[in-house]
Amino acid sequence: MIAIDTNALIVLLIGLIDPQRIKTHKRTSIYDEQDFFDLVSIIESFDKLLVLPNVWTELDNILNRFKGDEKYQYIIKTSEMMKASSEKFIESLKGIESPNYFDLGLTDALLLELAKECDFLITSDSSLSDYAMANNIQVYDLVKNRNERL
Numbered sequence: 427m428i429a430i431d432t433n434a435l436i437v438l439l440i441g442l443i444d445p446q447r448i449k450t451h452k453r454t455s456i457y458d459e460q461d462f463f464d465l466v467s468i469i470e471s472f473d474k475l476l477v478l479p480n481v482w483t484e485l486d487n488i489l490n491r492f493k494g495d496e497k498y499q500y501i502i503k504t505s506e507m508m509k510a511s512s513e514k515f516i517e518s519l520k521g522i523e524s525p526n527y528f529d530l531g532l533t534d535a536l537l538l539e540l541a542k543e544c545d546f547l548i549t550s551d552s553s554l555s556d557y558a559m560a561n562n563i564q565v566y567d568l569v570k571n572r573n574e575r576l
Contacts (some may be wrong), residue, residue, distance in 0.1 A: 427475070427512065428544055428545060430539040431481065431547070432484040432488070433549070433550040434465065435485050435547055437457055437461060437465060437476070438507075439500070439503055439507065440462075440489075441459070445459040448461070448462055457548075457572065458496070461568060461572055468548065468566050469548070471554060473511065474511075475510075476544055477514075478516065479513060479515060479537060481537070486504070489504075501562055516536045516539055518532060518536075520539060521533075524538070524539065528556070529553065530557060538554065541561075542561065542563060546564035549565060550566055550568040
């Protein structure tokens with residue numbers, strides 16, 4: 427299984443809606459189509475994704491402002507991804523009791539716990555990436571991958 431953070435999931439979802447939109451959306455403008463294609467390649471199949479409810483909620487709070495056809499595509503693609511992936515609930519109390527909560531916040535502290543059960547973590551957050559590597563968790567870091575490619 428693969429744990430994925432909110433920003434990486436946003437890149438994935440916007441790319442599924444329209445890869446060209448990645449460059450123009452305010453949440454993904456540092457990325458390009460190749461970042462999306464690399465992400466899809468590393469995931470291989472959405473049924474490998476393990477997503478926290480917190481991550482889905484963050485994604486929806488950020489992206490559920492599309493209009494017209496993009497809104498329709500957002501609903502369709504989000505539904506498809508939710509149906510294909512798995513979801514795991516971890517109590518918030520576990521996150522705030524984590525020694526990582528102070529530095530990472532609730533969702534990332536929970537992601538770190540989730541990633542311990544997964545093959546690797548996909549993130550674009552350098553702090554989360556550093557903490558994961560310090561905990562011997564394999565990481566695919568979108569920003570690092572992009573920087574190495576450029």
